[in-house]
Amino acid sequence: MKIKMWSVKSPSYSNRIIYFLLLGWVSTIYSNCSMDFADPISFSERPYTIVLLPDTQKYKHENRGSTVHIFSSQTQWIVDHVLDENIVLVLHLGDIVDYSNKDQWNFARQNLSIMDRIVPYVLAVGNHDILHLDGKKSTRLFNEFFKVDNFKKSPSFGGVFQENRLENSYYIYSFQTKNYVVLSLQYCPNDQILEWANKIVTKYSESKVIVVTHSYLGKNGKHIEPGDKTNLSNCETFWPEGKGNEGKQIWEKLIRKHSNIQFVFSGHLPGSRLISKGLNGNPVFQLSADYQDLENGGNGFLQLLKFSIEKDKESVSVKTYSPLLDEYKTDSGSQFEIDLKNGRLIYTNLSPPLMEK
Secondary structure, three states: OOOOOOOOOOOOHHHHHHHHHHOOOOOOOOOOOOOOOOOOOOOOOOOEEEEEEOOOHHHHOHHHOOOOHHHHHHHHHHHHOOOOOOEEEEEEOOOOOOOOOHHHHHHHHHHHHHHOOOOOEEEOOOHHHOEOOOOOEOOHHHHHHOOHHHHHOOOOEEEEEEOOEEEEEEEEEEEOOEEEEEEEEOOOOOHHHHHHHHHHHHHOOOOEEEEEEOOOEOOOOOEOOOOOHHHOOOHHHHOOOOOOOOHHHHHHHOHHHOOOEEEEEEOOOOOEEEEEEOOOOOEEEEEEOOOOOOHHHOOOOEEEEEEEEOOOOEEEEEEEEEOOOOEEEOOOOOOEEEEOOOOEEEOOOOOOOEEEO
16 A cells, blocks of 8 residues: 655745735734634635545554554645645544543644644534543543634634633635635534524524534434434433434534525544435535544545536535545545535436435
8 A cells, every 4th residue: 555654844834925915815824823824715716625624533543553644644735735726724524533631632733733824724523522531521622722712813713602612613704706604513512502503604694604513424324313323323411411412403403494504514424425405495415524444544535625616507526535645535425526506416326315305
């Protein structure tokens, strides 16, 4: 197997700024901040790319066959290709770490910070990001290593559900002529969190909405039902302070209600694709990705979503790529096109995804 070795040396940031300014881009850089962000800059016509970064939890475990440079190979590739791929945003789908301790979180921050000041990223919190080795559940260390105050310094930052806690948060972006709100929800969000999310989506009714949450679609390509043990369902008992919601409940209590929700991205289980119609007849495109069961804890695969907005066509080209191997996965579940205007996925070999009525 061919494995590409990477060095964690960022390309010259000053050269990027010069290039951005020549293109008429305007970036605001904040000083004295451990985590700065360059705002996403969109061309008026050029396709742009959103990167999905699924479960990176095993990349710290060399004793399990992984290698520590896999995580950095992903984020370094993103930095190296932010211009030619026009990468405007990175969405981590959760399970950033395998268990919540300072060593794991320091490793995660080190690898994610490669993208600081180059491309913005949004983090979803998965079950492994909450579980401590002693069995306790808390997002304390996540918030210690990824502080709300640092994210607030980006003009794209919208707000949080609870003060000084990033696990439920939203962000506002403009890509080409489209305005987007990105809503990140913790693993098994409770009813109060979903009520807050409904208010945010309603407030920005003129914008398209992307929802990112760690657990949502099951192995069967449908929403995870409460108590479904085949899909590792445990939201009813996961949080000691009250019941959380599974994918089916998130769909019913939040997603289906709003005509402006366009995408739901999740991790946790092997990839699935589902198109469901909301209560207003709008198609909602739901994708999950998780490669942790592959060799080396995932072989560094990530998903590239290239958005093309033309006069008579709005589409998203989905490709699955590993910077570690410099290889694409080319099966129809890993490489396909989303037809936004007609509400369908275009495949080559596999049957189309389930379409809920």
